[in-house]
Amino acid sequence: MSMINEITLIAIVVAVACALPGVFLVLRGTTMVSDAITHTVLLGIVLAFFVTQDLNSPLLMIGATLVGVATVWSIEALQQTKLLSNDAAIGIVFPLFFSIAIILITRYAGNVHLDEDSVLMGELAFAPFRRLMLFGLDVGPRALWTMLVILLINSLFIGLFYKELKITTFDAGFAAALGFSPVLIHYGLMTLVSLTAVGAYDSVGSILVVGFMVGPPLAAFLLTNKLHIMIGLTAVMAVINSTAGVRLAFMLDTTIAGMIAVVTGVTTLLVFVFSPEKGLIKATVNRKREQKKIDQRLKEIS
Amino acid sequence: MKWVKGLALMAGVVSLAACGNEQADEVSEDNPLNVVATTSMIADLMETIGGENVSVEGLMGPGVDPHDYQPSTSDVNAMSEADIVAYNGLMLEERFVEVFEQLDERGVFTIVMADALNEGELLDPEEDEENLEYDPHIWFSVSHWETITAYAADQLSEKDPDNEDYYQENAEAYLVELGELRTYIEERIEEVPEQSRYLVTAHDAFQYFGEEFNFEVVGLQGLNTQTEAGTGDISQLADFLVDNEINAVFVESSVSPRNIEALIEAAGSRGHEVVNAGELYSDALGSEEDDAETYLKMYRANIDTIVDGLAD
Numbered sequence: 377m378s379m380i381n382e383i384t385l386i387a388i389v390v391a392v393a394c395a396l397p398g399v400f401l402v403l404r405g406t407t408m409v410s411d412a413i414t415h416t417v418l419l420g421i422v423l424a425f426f427v428t429q430d431l432n433s434p435l436l437m438i439g440a441t442l443v444g445v446a447t448v449w450s451i452e453a454l455q456q457t458k459l460l461s462n463d464a465a466i467g468i469v470f471p472l473f474f475s476i477a478i479i480l481i482t483r484y485a486g487n488v489h490l491d492e493d494s495v496l497m498g499e500l501a502f503a504p505f506r507r508l509m510l511f512g513l514d515v516g517p518r519a520l521w522t523m524l525v526i527l528l529i530n531s532l533f534i535g536l537f538y539k540e541l542k543i544t545t546f547d548a549g550f551a552a553a554l555g556f557s558p559v560l561i562h563y564g565l566m567t568l569v570s571l572t573a574v575g576a577y578d579s580v581g582s583i584l585v586v587g588f589m590v591g592p593p594l595a596a597f598l599l600t601n602k603l604h605i606m607i608g609l610t611a612v613m614a615v616i617n618s619t620a621g622v623r624l625a626f627m628l629d630t631t632i633a634g635m636i637a638v639v640t641g642v643t644t645l646l647v648f649v650f651s652p653e654k655g656l657i658k659a660t661v662n663r664k665r666e667q668k669k670i671d672q673r674l675k676e677i678s
Numbered sequence: 679m680k681w682v683k684g685l686a687l688m689a690g691v692v693s694l695a696a697c698g699n700e701q702a703d704e705v706s707e708d709n710p711l712n713v714v715a716t717t718s719m720i721a722d723l724m725e726t727i728g729g730e731n732v733s734v735e736g737l738m739g740p741g742v743d744p745h746d747y748q749p750s751t752s753d754v755n756a757m758s759e760a761d762i763v764a765y766n767g768l769m770l771e772e773r774f775v776e777v778f779e780q781l782d783e784r785g786v787f788t789i790v791m792a793d794a795l796n797e798g799e800l801l802d803p804e805e806d807e808e809n810l811e812y813d814p815h816i817w818f819s820v821s822h823w824e825t826i827t828a829y830a831a832d833q834l835s836e837k838d839p840d841n842e843d844y845y846q847e848n849a850e851a852y853l854v855e856l857g858e859l860r861t862y863i864e865e866r867i868e869e870v871p872e873q874s875r876y877l878v879t880a881h882d883a884f885q886y887f888g889e890e891f892n893f894e895v896v897g898l899q900g901l902n903t904q905t906e907a908g909t910g911d912i913s914q915l916a917d918f919l920v921d922n923e924i925n926a927v928f929v930e931s932s933v934s935p936r937n938i939e940a941l942i943e944a945a946g947s948r949g950h951e952v953v954n955a956g957e958l959y960s961d962a963l964g965s966e967e968d969d970a971e972t973y974l975k976m977y978r979a980n981i982d983t984i985v986d987g988l989a990d
Contacts, residue, residue: 379758501749505757505777507784631748 380626382504386520387618387636390500390576393527394588395614396534397569399607402593403545406455406462409448409566410589412470413573414582416447419477425482437574444570447473452566456559500580500632519579526575530568534607537561542603584633591640592617595647597653617643712837714753714760715743716771718963719817720791722973724764727831727848731841732762740965743932744770753932757970760786762837764830767792768800768814770961787837794829795822815960817973819886820860827852859974865983867891869989877984878919878927880938885961900936912937916944919952926987932962955987 394410401407424439427473427567447469454465508518515521534541543551544558551558569589576585596609620643628635649656687977688735694862710733715721728734735756738747757763763778765771767790782788792814792935793798799822816822835842842946865874877894878882882897919927919941927942929935938954945952958980964970970979 379754383754499749499773501751501754502757502774502777504754505780507780626751629750629752632754633748634748 379504380622382517382520383500383632384619384622386503386517386523386579387500387622387632388579388615389520389523389527390584390615391588391592391618391636392611393523393530394572394576394585395610396527396530396564397572398589398593399596399603399610400541400545400565401569401589402597403603404462406451407590407594408463408466409451409569410573411586412451412466413444413570414577414585415470416473416477417441417444417574417577419443419473419480421615422480426480437578440577441574443473443569445567448566449563451657452541452562477553480528500584503579506585511531522575523579528570530572533564533568537564538604541565545603581633583637587637587640588614588618590645595644598647598651601653613643613647648675699971703732709933711761712756712759713762713764714756715763716765716774717817717961718742718971719767719973719976720764722963722971723823723827723830723852724762724834726852726972727827727845728835729844729848730835731838731844735760738962740968740971741931741961742962745772746963760787762787762834764789765791766814766816768812768816770814787833789830789833791826791830792816794826799825801889804982813882813885815883815886817886818884819890820856820863820977821890822886823973824853827856855974859977860916863891863981864977866985869985871989874924874988876922876924876988878915878924878941879958879960880928880930880933880935881960883930884958891951898941912940913946915941916948916950919945920950923950924952926953928955928958928983928987931964932959932960933959953987956983 377601398407398410420439420441420443421436423443424433424436427439442536450469451465454460454468455462460468503519504517505516507514508516508521540561543554544561548558550559573585573589576588580588592610592613593606595613596606599609600606615664617640618636622632623640624639625632625635647655652658710731711728712729713724713732713734715724715734715736717738718736718740719733721734724732725734735753737749737753737756738744757777758783763781765774765778765788778788779961792812795816797812800816816826826848831845834845838845850940872880877888877893877895879895879897881899882895884893884895884897887893888895896915896918898911918924927938928940935954942952942954959970959976963972964979968979970976
C-alpha cells in the first residue's frame with residue numbers, strides 16, 4: 377500500500393474512533409473534555425516516569441491513560457454536584473493536573489527531555505513508519521491496529537448500551553427512575569473517551585484528537601435530531617474530513633494534521649451556516665419571518 | 679444496529695487492506711543516494727562529504743527548533759524513499775527516534791552522529807542527577823564534529839564502497855576547513871578578556887563549546903526548550919550576572935527571546951545593565967541571507983557575535 381493510502385486509512389480509522397464517543401460529548405456539552413485530556417496525560421507520564429525512570433517504558437502510556445480517566449472522572453464528579461457548570465468543572469481539573477505535572481518536571485526532572493511529545497509521539501505523517509511486527513511479519517502500521525481495536529471497543533460499547541446512553545444523555549433523571557445507573561454509563565463512556573484520546577494522541581497528535589472528537593459530531597448535530605442518524609452522519613463527516621485533509625496536505629506539501637484540522641473546521645462551519653434545519657441562514661430567515669409576523673400583529677392591534 | 683455491522687465490516691476491509699502491504703526497495707548505483715538528514719548541521723555535513731553522489735533532504739529548516747518541527751508531506755515522501763537516514767541521536771530528535779529505528783530495521787541505512795563519540799566524551803547535564811541524559815548539542819565541539827566527519831565518511835563508504843575514495847577525500851578537505859575554523863575561533867576568543875568569558879544564553883546548547891574553548895556557559899532553560907524557566911532560575915541567573923559583572927547575554931535563533939528579555943530586566947532592577955548582544959545559532963543553521971547556511975559559516979557567525987558582544 378502506498379504511503380498516502382496508508383496515512384489516509386489511519387486518519388479515517390482514528391477519526392471515526394474519536395468521533396463516536398465525541399457524539400456524546402457534544403450532546404452533553406462537554407466537548408472540551410477532550411482538550412483537557414490531551415494536556416493532563418502529561419501528569420500520568422511524569423508520575424510513571426518517576427516510577428520507571430525510563431522514557432521508553434510502556435508504563436508511561438498506561439500512566440497517561442489512568443490520569444486521563446482520573447481527569448474525566450473528576451470532571452464528571454464535579455458536574456454531578458450540580459454546583460458548577462460543565463466548562464467550569466473542566467476549567468478546574470485541567471489546569472490543576474497540568475500544572476502539577478509542570479511543577480514536578482521543573483522541580484525534579486529539569487534535565488530530562490520529559491514531555492508528552494517524547495512519549496506519545498503523535499505524528500500522523502510518521503505513523504506509516506511505525507510498523508507492527510507479528511512473528512517477524514510486517515502486518516501494517518501500528519497506529520492502524522491500535523486505533524482499530526479502540527474503534528471496535530467504542531462501537532461495541534455504543535452498540536450494546538445504545539438505549540442506556542440515549543436515555544442518560546437526554547434525561548438522566550428518567551434513566552435513574554427506570555432503575556439503571558446513569559452514573560455508571562457516564563463513567564464507562566468517559567473511560568472510553570480517555571482511552572481513545574490517549575491512543576489517538578499517540579497515533580496522530582493532540583490537535584487532531586480535539587478536532588476529531590468535536591468537529592464531525594457537531595456538524596452531524598446540526599443536521600439531524602435523531603441520535604442514530606447523528607452517529608451515522610458523524611462517521612461520514614469524519615471520513616470526509618480525514619480523506620480530504622490528507623489529500624490536500626499532499627497536494628499542498630504541508631503538515632497533515634494541520635490540514636485535516638483546517639478541513640474539519642471548514643466543513644463544520646459550512647454545515648453551521650447552510651444546515652437546512654438548524655443552520656445560520658435558516659435561523660436568520662426564521663427570525664426575520666417571526667419579526668414580520670409580530671410587526672403585522674402589532675399593526676393590526678393598533 | 680445496522681451501523682455497528684457497517685463499522686465491523688469496514689474494520690474488516692481495513693484490516694485486509696493493511697495486510698496486503700509490500701515495499702519496493704531498490705538501490706540503483708547510477709542514481710545519487712537519497713539521504714534524509716534531520717538537523718541542518720547534519721544535512722550540511724552529508725552534502726559536504728557525499729558531494730555529487732548524494733541528494734540530501736534536510737527535514738528541519740533554518741531557525742527551526744527540533745522540538746517544534748512539524749513534518750510536511752514532502753518530508754514523509756523523502757523518508758519513504760530514503761537510502762540513508764542521518765540523525766544526531768542523544769534524544770535530540772526524540773519524537774522520531776522510534777521511526778528511524780524502524781526504518782533501520784526495514785533496511786534503510788542509518789547514521790547516528792552520536793555513535794561516533796565515546797560515552798566519556800559526552801557531557802552530562804548535571805552529575806548528581808539520577809536520571810542522566812547526555813547533552814545532545816555535540817556539534818558545538820569542533821573536535822567532536824571532526825570525529826563525526828570521519829565517522830560519517832566511513833559510514834557513507836560502507837554503504838557505497840565503490841566511491842570510498844571520493845568520500846574520504848571530501849572528508850579530508852573538510853577536516854582541513856574545520857582546522858581553520860578552530861584556529862579562527864581560538865584567535866578571536868583571545869580578544870575577550872579571560873575574566874569575561876561567560877556565555878549566557880536562552881537554553882543550554884553551548885556546553886560543548888564552553889568545554890572546548892574554556893568558556894563558562896550558562897543556559898537559562900536547561901537542555902529542553904520546552905520546559906519553562908522558573909522565576910527562581912531567572913532571579914538566580916540575574917544575581918549571577920551581577921556577581922560576575924557580565925554585561926552581555928545572547929538570544930538564540932530557534933528559541934523565543936522572551937526569557938532572555940526577562941533576565942535583562944531582572945538584572946536591570948538590580949542596578950546592573952546587561953545588553954542583548956545578538957542572536958546565536960543553536961539548534962539550526964541560518965538562512966542564506968544571514969550568511970550562516972553552512973556549519974562553518976554558522977560557527978564563524980556565532981563566534982563573531984559572541985566576541986563582539988563580550989570584548990569591549
